[in-house]
Amino acid sequence: MNATAKKPIAIVIHGGAGTILKENLTPAKEKAIRATLAKATNAGYAVLQRGGAATDAVIAAIEVMEDSPLFNAGQGAVFTAEGTHELDASIMRGSDLQAGAVAAVKHVKNPIRAAMAVLEKSPHVLLAGDGADQFAKEQGLPWVENSWFDTDYRRQQWQKARAEKTTALSEDELTKPGSADDFKFGTVGAVAIDIHGNLAAGTSTGGMTNKSHGRIGDSPIIGAGTYADNRSCAISATGHGEYFIRYAVAHDICARSRYLKQPLQQAAESVIMDVLFSAGGEGGIIALDHNAQPVMVFNSKGMYRGWRTAKDAAPLIGLYDKGSEKTWKGH
Ligand code: ASP
Numbered sequence: 001m002n003a004t005a006k007k008p009i010a011i012v013i014h015g016g017a018g019t020i021l022k023e024n025l026t027p028a029k030e031k032a033i034r035a036t037l038a039k040a041t042n043a044g045y046a047v048l049q050r051g052g053a054a055t056d057a058v059i060a061a062i063e064v065m066e067d068s069p070l071f072n073a074g075q076g077a078v079f080t081a082e083g084t085h086e087l088d089a090s091i092m093r094g095s096d097l098q099a100g101a102v103a104a105v106k107h108v109k110n111p112i113r114a115a116m117a118v119l120e121k122s123p124h125v126l127l128a129g130d131g132a133d134q135f136a137k138e139q140g141l142p143w144v145e146n147s148w149f150d151t152d153y154r155r156q157q158w159q160k161a162r163a164e165k166t167t168a169l170s171e172d173e174l175t176k177p178g179s180a181d182d183f184k185f186g187t188v189g190a191v192a193i194d195i196h197g198n199l200a201a202g203t204s205t206g207g208m209t210n211k212s213h214g215r216i217g218d219s220p221i222i223g224a225g226t227y228a229d230n231r232s233c234a235i236s237a238t239g240h241g242e243y244f245i246r247y248a249v250a251h252d253i254c255a256r257s258r259y260l261k262q263p264l265q266q267a268a269e270s271v272i273m274d275v276l277f278s279a280g281g282e283g284g285i286i287a288l289d290h291n292a293q294p295v296m297v298f299n300s301k302g303m304y305r306g307w308r309t310a311k312d313a314a315p316l317i318g319l320y321d322k323g324s325e326k327t328w329k330g331h
Pocket of ligand 1: 016017072185186187205206207208216217218219225237238239240241242
């Protein structure tokens, strides 16, 4: 492709959806979250600006959030019922439908990099548990003790979850008045389109607080939490994973846009606001299609999100619902 045929670039990221209310965030925490979302958006956008691949932009953005204790991915991941961390991540390339994922890893510092290594260096799509950690180590990826992912904030959430409902995984049971913010989802994800018009999507998470040892959510499941296909769209999801798996949310949105020729916004709203909402599944998605127009749809109170297109001089950030969000631009 020659240089004159450059396509419009764009990136959209999320840092989790859930009961995100202004009154539950201190001004300092809100500021820190907005700043990290902006940093992650810019990290991915810079890759696209210099002509980098959409997959590299997705990794750059996700890595910033994995390295931040503010999000439920990498350091700052939630605790399992056993008091450990088991991380899930996946990435998909829209140009050739290649995908890589890791599930229930305990030691690779940046699970999104391990997912990319599975895509590039293995004949498989999904590696889990010890085998996935071992593979990541063999690929030379940084390895940490499981306690490296600990934060006091997440430990307190876990203790609260255990006290309130020891075996509960359902956010419906956990989001009682007064504790709602504590159990919001905090998964991170990114979708990008590069100058060649290639789409990519990635997602990384610690899963859900107090989840059973061995529980795997939607984030590493291609078609559930992540999907990218140049013929339709790129999606990264966040929310109650069991619902996103059963309703094959990411693939369903892409399939509707491709087969029904629905605009992406409409396809996403049908799945998130109608199908998923009726089923009781809380959460949201970020998406991009070939028009490089950001799409962000969530049925929860809020979703941490950031986006930047060629039209934007700086990243745009949103935390709350459309009505109460000053930076919301009507996408
Ligand atoms: N979807 C993730 C999971 O179920 C949780 C989240 O989005 O925060 O593991």
